[in-house]
Amino acid sequence: MTVFILVAGVFTGTHVWQETAAELAAAGGEVHAVPLSGVDAGHPAPSARADLETHVEDVIAVIDAVDAASGREIVLVGHDYGIHPVLGAADRRPQRVARVVYLDCAMPQDGVPALAAVPDQTVRGQLVERLRRGETAGALAPPARDEWQRWGSTAGVSDGALDRLTALAAPQPLGTLLQPLRLTGAVATVPTTGVLCTRNGVSIDLVQRLVDFGDPRAAALTGPQVSFFELPTGHWPMLSCPAELADVLLRAAAGEGRRLRPAGAGTPPAHLRPFPLDVPELPRDRRGHVDLYVPGTEGGRRPAVIFVHGGPVPAGARPTPRDWPTLVGYARLAAAEGMVGVTLDHRLHDITDYERAAADVTAAVELVRADPRVDADRVALWFFSGGGPLTADWLTKPPAWLRCLAASYPILAPLPNWGLTDSRFRPVLGVAHAGALPIVLVRAGRETPEIAATVEAFVTAAEDCGAHLELVDVPNGHHGFETLDAPEETRPALLHAMRSVVTHLTSS
Template identity: 85%
Template sequence: MTVFIMVAGVFTGADVWQETAARLAAAGSEVHAVPLTGVDADRPAASARVGLETHIEDVIGVIDAVGAASGREIVLVGHDYGIHPVLGAADRRPQHVARIVYLDCGMPQNGVPALAAVPDQALRAQLADRAQRNEHDGELAPPSRDEWQRWGSTAGISDAALERLTALAAPQPLGTLLQPLQLTGAVAAVPTTGVLCTRNGVSVDLVQRLVDLGDPAMAALTDPQVTFFELPTGHWPMLSCPSELADVLLQAAAGEGRRLRPVGAAEPPAHLRPFPLEVPELPRDRRGHVDLYVPDAEGPRPAVVFVHGGPVPAGARPTPRDWPTLVGYARLAAAEGMVGVTLDHRLHDVGDFARAAADVAAAMELVRADPRVDADRIALWFFSGGGLLTADWLTQPPAWLRCLAASYPILSPLPNWGLNDSRFRPVRAVAHAGALPIVLLRAGRETPEIAATVEAFVTAAKDCGAHLELVDVPNGHHGFETLDAPEETRSALRHAMRSVVTRLTG
């Protein structure tokens, strides 16, 4: 018999699992939704000092009670914050745990508190300040009905279910978020399954791309004991699709699911495949975090600066400015008589946009100061997650910025990025773009979550009269340069580059 022990996320207790637990039980499984001290009404805190260790002991108590009976396979399920006490408990009872299910959550590391997974960037900073002052007592008030979106996508949750979620929500003891997770490493031997909720911004393909980037920290996800599932819903699948979640948990318990491809197992990953256009083999001129590809032409030349997407893990090798796609774009610009520029910026996490923006600004100063560059004729071209970095340039376009381009960009923070109150919101910023020309390459087969941000931007641009040119790649996916039909992609790239060059030379 399979025994599911399930631990809820922040602000939520055992009741949130009710429908999923009933479906698992009907399928013949034993189910335990763990009441957490200081969160669940039937487990009040004996003191104000409730921490992560308290909740780890709550989970261990259930494991020990269940583990006393033989012939049972225990599957631990941790949603959101709940993965932290799940890992802490499994690390101390690895012999009793057959599998751990990560339900739409991150990958907590030893010594790191759950605070690191709080999606709201502003709140995370406030809590980090309290952690530095060792102020672990107290509680974090639960969200109101309209505030849940700050903690994850509510896609798929009915109005009634959202009302219920709000009514059952409880304050979260601060110590549970601020106390570091302590692991011995024993939990590493336990098989795992990740269940990703795609409407919250994460998919198996996205995780595969992160693995392909070559970050050693991601390599463990290609172990044969690691499997993945997707659910096309928001962050609370136990409320939006409890039957589907139960089905996935049963399959996970059986060891089913998709497995990731190890780096180097087959053909090169998409970001290391050749650029689809033939371009001149110009050498790079490396200046700090910037590479210039300078054409053989007289006088200072306009420049096109290509800003990679992300987040890209800090350990990724090669770094983005050496990816064939970015180098190809820069050399294509040079073939048109422009100085092509690539750069590395430090967008390693969704909390790094301000740092990445500073890196891009510093790159612009370096490029404009180069005597081979016409400092008054510059274009910026952004990709993927780097699209959020367009906000600064749209809000206050400098006179020397003659064009802004973007390929398959993300133009509004995704639900799980916690950036709702940040300045990196191009959909809002485009109203201030004025006469700045914007060239947008739109992928026809973009993921729904990213496509929604692009369409919101297009609508906002039309509403404010922005100078927007759309270059559509109807059959293109995210990262279409190396993924899709060559001729359609080549045509779109040539069209977009000519549009940018025209605005730099006109």
Template identity: 80%
Template structure:
């Protein structure tokens, strides 16, 4: 008999699991949603409530499950709930057979749940309170449908379900977010499954990329005891698709799921595979965090600055400006008679967009100051998650910016990234692009969540009369240059480059 112990996220009590628990029970399993102290009406607070209080709640739920042959405990933590779930699993590692991370990050020893709060402004306010020693009190729950988006995508959650979520939301005790999680090595031995809700911004491909980049934290995710599932929904699958969630949990309990490829298999990861086009060798001129590829003599030339995507772990080696794709694009630009420039910026986490934007601005100024570059004829070309960095340039394009291009970009931040109120929203910014030409390379087999942002951008560009040229790669995937056949990706890539160069030189 498999016993599921379900732990809810921020503001949410046991009731949020009602439909999922019923489906697990109908499949012949036990399912217990944990009432959390000061969150659930049936478990009022007595004294100070912190993370250890909730860990004790979950530990008590584990202890209440009778032991016996064939009784396996699967501990499911959603959102904030993964913190008390992991804390309890660390205290009862012999009793827990699997931990399921439901659309949440990877908590680490010594880090408080506050680090996982997606809203940066709220995170900063709470951190300031912690700095003043204010670890008690309550964090008021969201009151409207729109405010739930600050905590994650509500995709798939109907109006009635959102009404119910809002009506049942309870104030989150401040101490539960500010107290650091304490873990030993014991929990690392417990098998784990990640369930990723792709409409909230993260899928298996993105996690595989983190492993491929050499992120030491992500490396453990490619272990033999770790599996993954995707659900094409938002952050609350227990409300948007409880039947599908129950099915995934049953399969996870059986040890099924996708396993990631370790980084050291001997096969080059996608981002280090060869560029699909034969381009002439052009010497690299390294200046600080920028590399210039200059096409020989001939005076000052226009330049294309290529801005890589991310987030990319700080420890990733080689760094993006040395990846074959970025080098290939820069050399292709040089073959067309303009200067190609690549750079490294510090987009290591979704909280890093401001400093990455500053790095891009500094790189552009460095390129424009080079005597081999025509400072009045510059193009910017963005990739993947770097697409959000295009927004400030669209919102206020300088006179010297003659073209903006993007390949398989993210053009609207996923709700869980905490950037809803930021300036990094190209879908909004394109209305102010004016006469700035925009060239967009669109992958036909893009991840659904990213594809939705591209289509929203295209619609916004059309509504505002922006000068948008679409270059489609019908069978291309995200990162198509090194994933798909050269005969399919090469022609549109060359077409896009020539479109950009024409706008620089015309």
């Protein structure tokens, strides 16, 4: 018999696990939902005094209550914030724990408080300031009914369940978010399973991409003791699909799940595969964080197309994006059309880095426009994937020299788990101010539902305000179709989009 010990996330208590616990028990499991001090109603310790260490002790108490001589294996499940006390407890009782399940949560590290994983960046900033001032007492008020989305996607949660979640929500003691997690490293010996909720913006393929980029934090996820599952739902699967969650937890306890491929194993990762078109082998001219591909030495000043990569991309990724075959291919294709093709590196290493990445893109644009080979009054910007939010500034206040804005399989609104609700990086809102700026949008027909929803919202907003939007579709294309799909499927749309951009740059 497996013993499942379930630990809930911020503002929530044992009540969220009722349906999932019943399913696990019906399948023969023993289930304990941990009442966390200062959060669960009636549990001792005033919320003002509860901290992360308090909650670690709460979990340890449940572990110690399980008869060690019974031979029953313990699986610890941490949802959201709950993974922090779970890891703290497993680190002190590694021999007692058979597996740790990360349920749609971050990967906490030693010495880092849980506030680092708070998705609402406005709240996170306020907590950082309170920590800086040494104000660790008190509690954070729970969200109102219409504010849960700021803490994770509510996709799949019924109105009744959302009403109940709101009614039973409790203030979160600040000490639980501000006190650093302390790990000795013993927990590293415990097998782990990640359960990713795709409607909240994370998938196994996305994690595999981080491994392929060379992110050292992700490299450990390729070990034989690590497995993954996906659930096509939002951030609260215990409310949206409790039976499916229970099934996944049972399979995780049995050691099932998908394994990740180590970086460099097998075929090259998608971002390092060849560009699908034959393009001239022009040399690059490297200027700071910018590379220019210039078509010959004749012809005076030429229009420029600046290609802005997506992300987040780990800071240590090699090669850096401006040397990826896809971006180099696009730049050389632009040069074959008589333009100056430009690639660049920007510092979008985390969701919190959009401000810094936007500044890097602006600096790159200024460098390119100042180049004597470039017609400073004829420039196009072309964004990819997670670079999509960076279009917002250019859509909101398009300068006269910006003759076209293009985007391929872009993310055009913050995803639910990004916490960027109040940020300026919202192209869906910015397009209303685009005026006469031509916009070329390349859509992947097999885009992930979460990203496709942002594209659909953008298209609707563009149509409502009469923006000059041209749609170029790759019906069978996936996100990153240039290197994932058959060239014959992608070439026509790729060439069409490039020639549209060139037409806007060269027309009077």
